[in-house]
Amino acid sequence: MTMPDRLIDRFGRVHNNLRISVTDRCNIRCVYCMPENVEFLPKTSLLSFEEIAQFVRASTRVGINKIRLTGGEPLVRRNLPVLVEQLANIPGIKDVGLTTNGILLAPMAQALWDAGLRRINISLDTLDADRFLELTRRTGLEQVIEGILAAKAAGFDPVKINAVAIKGVTEPDVVPLGEFCRKHGLELRFIEYMPLDAGNLWERDKVLYAHEILDLLTQGIGPLAPAADHDPKAPALDYDYVDGGGRVGMIASVSRPFCMSCNRVRLTADGKLRNCLFALDETDVRTLIRAGASDDELVRALCESVAAKWEGHEINTARFIKPERLMHSIGG
Ligand code: SAM
Ligand code: SF4
Secondary structure (H helix, E strand, O other): OOOOOOEEOOOOOEEOEEEEEOOOOOOOOOOOOOOOOOOOOOHHHOOOHHHHHHHHHHHHHHOOOEEEEEOOOHHHOOOHHHHHHHHHOOOOOOEEEEEEOOOOOOOOHHHHHHHOOOEEEEEOOOOOHHHHHHHHOOOOHHHHHHHHHHHHHHOOOOEEEEEEEEOOOOHHHHHHHHHHHHHHOOEEEEEEOOOOOOOOOOOHHHEOOHHHHHHHHHHHOOOEEEOOOOOOOOOOEEEEEOOOOOEEEEEOOOOOOOHHHOOEEEEOOOOEEEOOOOOOOOEEHHHHHHOOOOHHHHHHHHHHHHHOOOOOOOOOOOOOOOOOOOHHHHOO
C-alpha cells in the first residue's frame, strides 16, 4: 500500500483532527455519560505519554495537525501539562486543545497555557447548585466557575462553555447560562443530548433541540442571527446576538448531524482507534505500539481505520445501534 499524505475517506472527507482520551476516570458522574458505579481501566491499559506522542508524531505524516485532549476527565491524569508540552512541540501539530469539566482547572490553568495549550472547552450545564448535583451526582459548581475565570485570566480566548441540553431538565438553565457567558465574554455552545449514556436513559423525547434553545435565548435575552464568518466544517452552528453581545454555538448532533463535514478520528485512553463517535469497530493501536510497530505501521492502521469510516451515524434511523463503549471511555 502506498502511503497517502492525507487521510481522505471514501466520501472525500479530509481528516486532520485527532481527539485523544487520556483517561476513562472522572471526578464527577454526569448522568448522561457515566454510571454511578463504574469499573475503570487498570492503569497499565492506558497509553503512556510517550506512546501517545509516538502515535501523534506518526499521524502528522498523513496530515493530523489538530489535537484535542479529553477523557473521562483529562485533568485527573497526573502531569497533564507535560503531555500538552510534548504534543505542542511535535512538528506539524498546529494546536492542542482540551475539553474539561473544569473542577480541577483553577490551579492548573496557567501551567496548561505555559505548556502550549491554546484552546479550552469547559463543560457546564447549569448554574444552579441543586441541578448541578442532580446532573453530575457530585458537588463542584463553585470550582468549575473558578476554573472558567482562571482560564480567562491565563489568556485563553475564547473560553468555550459546553452545555448538554436535555428536555424537561435543562430548559431553566439556558437563559442564565446565556447571561453568564455574555457577562464574562465566554462562547457558549449547547450540545444536543446523544445516545451514549450509561443507563440507556436517552430517548428522542429527551433531546432539547437547537431550534428550541434558540427560541429560549431569543425570548429571554434577545435576537440572534447566524454568524457571518461561520465555518461550515465546524460542528457548531454559530449565532451572534444582534446587539453584539457575543456568540452562541449549537452542536445539533441529533437534529442536524454534521457527519458529512466530519474531520475527526479518536484515540481512546486504552489505545483503540475509533473513526466515529458512534463506531462499532475499533483498531487496536496499543497492541501495535507495544509490539514495537514502526511509524509506517501506525500510519497504515490509521489510514485503514479512516478508509473504513461510514457515511454517518444513524441515530435518526431504525438501524441505529448504540456502541458498547460509553461516552466517558470514548471521549466526546
Ligand atoms: N470530562 C470532560 C468534560 O466533561 O468536558 C471531557 C469528556 S466529556 C465525555 C466530553 C463532552 O461530552 C462534554 O462536553 C460532555 O458534556 C459531553 N457529553 C457527555 N455525554 C454526552 C451525551 N450523552 N450527549 C451529549 N454530550 C455529551
Ligand atoms: Fe466526567 Fe465529562 Fe463524563 Fe461528566 S461528561 S462524567 S465530566 S467525563
